[in-house]
Amino acid sequence: MNAFSRLEQIRIVLSHTSHPGNIGATARAMKTMGLGALYLVNPKHFPDPEADARASHASDILARAEVCTSIDAALQHAVLVAAITARPRELSLEAFDARQGAKELLSYVNQPVALLFGRENSGLTTEEVSKCQIVIHIPANPEYPSLNLASAVQVMAYELRMALFRDDIEESIVRGIPADFNDLESLYAHLQQLMITSDFLDPDKPKLLMQRIRRLFARARLEKEEIQILRGILTALGKRW
Amino acid sequence: MNAFSRLEQIRIVLSHTSHPGNIGATARAMKTMGLGALYLVNPKHFPDPEADARASHASDILARAEVCTSIDAALQHAVLVAAITARPRELSLEAFDARQGAKELLSYVNQPVALLFGRENSGLTTEEVSKCQIVIHIPANPEYPSLNLASAVQVMAYELRMALFRDDIEESIVRGIPADFNDLESLYAHLQQLMITSDFLDPDKPKLLMQRIRRLFARARLEKEEIQILRGILTALGKRW
Structure with a gap:
C-alpha cells in the first residue's frame, strides 16, 4: 500500500x-x-x-x-x-x-x-x-x-x-490484529448487560462506571484475539445468571 | 525577552x-x-x-x-x-x-x-x-x-x-547586527541609481537585473556593517559620475 x-x-x-x-x-x-x-x-x-x-x-x-x-x-x-x-x-x-x-x-x-x-x-x-x-x-x-x-x-x-x-515513522510495533470499533462496542455491550444482570451496575445510571471501563480498555489497545478471550470469559460467567 | x-x-x-x-x-x-x-x-x-x-x-x-x-x-x-x-x-x-x-x-x-x-x-x-x-x-x-x-x-x-x-531551537548562530528592510532597500536604490548613471542598466527595463541582485543579497543575509561597507564603496565609486 x-x-x-x-x-x-x-x-x-x-x-x-x-x-x-x-x-x-x-x-x-x-x-x-x-x-x-x-x-x-x-x-x-x-x-x-x-x-x-x-x-x-x-x-x-x-x-x-x-x-x-x-x-x-x-x-x-x-x-x-x-x-x-x-x-x-x-x-x-x-x-x-x-x-x-x-x-x-x-x-x-x-x-x-x-x-x-x-x-x-x-x-x-x-x-x-x-x-x-x-x-x-x-x-x-x-x-x-x-x-x-x-x-x-x-x-x-x-x-x-x-x-x-517527512518524518521517519518508527517501525510499527509488532502487534496482533487490532480489535476494531465493532469488536470493542460488542465487548462493552456484553459486559454492561452482564454487569446489570448481576446487580453490579444500576441500569438507571450506568454511565460513570461504563466510562471508567471504556477508558481502561482504551488504554490497553485490545487485539481481536483478546476480545474473543474476554467475551469467552463473559459468556462463561454469564451462564450462571 | x-x-x-x-x-x-x-x-x-x-x-x-x-x-x-x-x-x-x-x-x-x-x-x-x-x-x-x-x-x-x-x-x-x-x-x-x-x-x-x-x-x-x-x-x-x-x-x-x-x-x-x-x-x-x-x-x-x-x-x-x-x-x-x-x-x-x-x-x-x-x-x-x-x-x-x-x-x-x-x-x-x-x-x-x-x-x-x-x-x-x-x-x-x-x-x-x-x-x-x-x-x-x-x-x-x-x-x-x-x-x-x-x-x-x-x-x-x-x-x-x-x-x-516544543522543539529545541538551535542556539542562534553568532551573527553581527542584521541589516533591516530599510538598510537593504537603501542599498538597492543606491546601487540601481549608480547602475543607471553608469549606463550599466537600462532605466526603462531595470527589473530583471535588479531581481537578480536582490536575490544575491537576500541569500547573503547582510549585516548592518556590511551594508555600510557596501554603501561606502558605492559612494566612493559614485563620485566619478
Whole structure:
C-alpha cells in the first residue's frame, strides 16, 4: 500500500457541525494534504451552497462524503479512533499532541483509523470521547485555544502528511490484529448487560462506571484475539445468571 | 525577552486580501497560537462585519491591525521577511518548508520578522517576493496545494508555536547586527541609481537585473556593517559620475 492511499484511508469525522461553511473548508483542508474520506454525523445543513463555495476545488470530497446518523456508523471497523480536543481533559485517555498523534495514527498500516471532531461551540461530548482510544490535542494559546473547526482539521491533516512524507515513522510495533470499533462496542455491550444482570451496575445510571471501563480498555489497545478471550470469559460467567 | 513576547513580535502581513472573512479567520488563527501583530496591505474590505464574525474572540487583533498602503510600510525594520508560497518557485531564494522556516524566523531574537502572504487567488507577485530574503512553502498535495489563506496562516502560526515551545531551537548562530528592510532597500536604490548613471542598466527595463541582485543579497543575509561597507564603496565609486 503506498503512501497516498494511506492518507486517503484516514477518516475525518465531523460530529453535528452547525455551519456548512466549515464542512466545505474542511474538505478543502483535507484535499490540500491528500486526505479524502470525510464522514458527517448529523450535520445541521448539508449539502449546502456555502459548503460548496468554501470547498473551492475540493468538491469531489464533498460529493463522496458519508452522511451518517450516528457516531457509531461513522466509526465502523476503525481500529483507532482519536478524539481531537482543545486540551487533554480529565478523562485521561492516552493523550498525544498533534505531531505525536499523527504518528500514532499512521502506525496502523492498511487499516482504517479515524479522527473525531466535535461541535463548533462545545466540542466533543463525554459520550463521544468515550468511543475513542486516544485523545489528540493541538498545542495552542491557553488563553484562547479554540481553533476554527476547519483550521483544526488543516493542522491535523498537515501533521499527517508531514509524518508520512517527512518524518521517519518508527517501525510499527509488532502487534496482533487490532480489535476494531465493532469488536470493542460488542465487548462493552456484553459486559454492561452482564454487569446489570448481576446487580453490579444500576441500569438507571450506568454511565460513570461504563466510562471508567471504556477508558481502561482504551488504554490497553485490545487485539481481536483478546476480545474473543474476554467475551469467552463473559459468556462463561454469564451462564450462571 | 520571554517566549510569549517573541510570538507577539512576529508580523503576519497579508497583501491585497479580497475576502474580509479571511482577515477575520487569520486573526483567530493567530490568536489561537499566541501571535498578535497583523498587517494588512490594501485590503479590499476592512473593517468589515464578516471579518469581525470570523475573528470570533480575536477581535482585539483586528482592532490593532496596521492597515498599510504599501508592502514597504508593513515591512519597516523587519530583519527577516519570508514569502509564503504554495511551492518554492524558480526565483531561487533560499527555501524552507514550514517547519524549518519557523525555526529560521525564530533564530532572530528580539528583532521583528515578517511572514508575507499574497492574494487569495494569485499569491505573491514577483515584486513582492523580491522584497523577501527567504521563501517558505507548506508541504501539500501537488495536485491541489492551494490552502485557504487563513489555513496557511494557521499552519505557520502553529509551527512557530511548536518551534518555540516544543522543539529545541538551535542556539542562534553568532551573527553581527542584521541589516533591516530599510538598510537593504537603501542599498538597492543606491546601487540601481549608480547602475543607471553608469549606463550599466537600462532605466526603462531595470527589473530583471535588479531581481537578480536582490536575490544575491537576500541569500547573503547582510549585516548592518556590511551594508555600510557596501554603501561606502558605492559612494566612493559614485563620485566619478
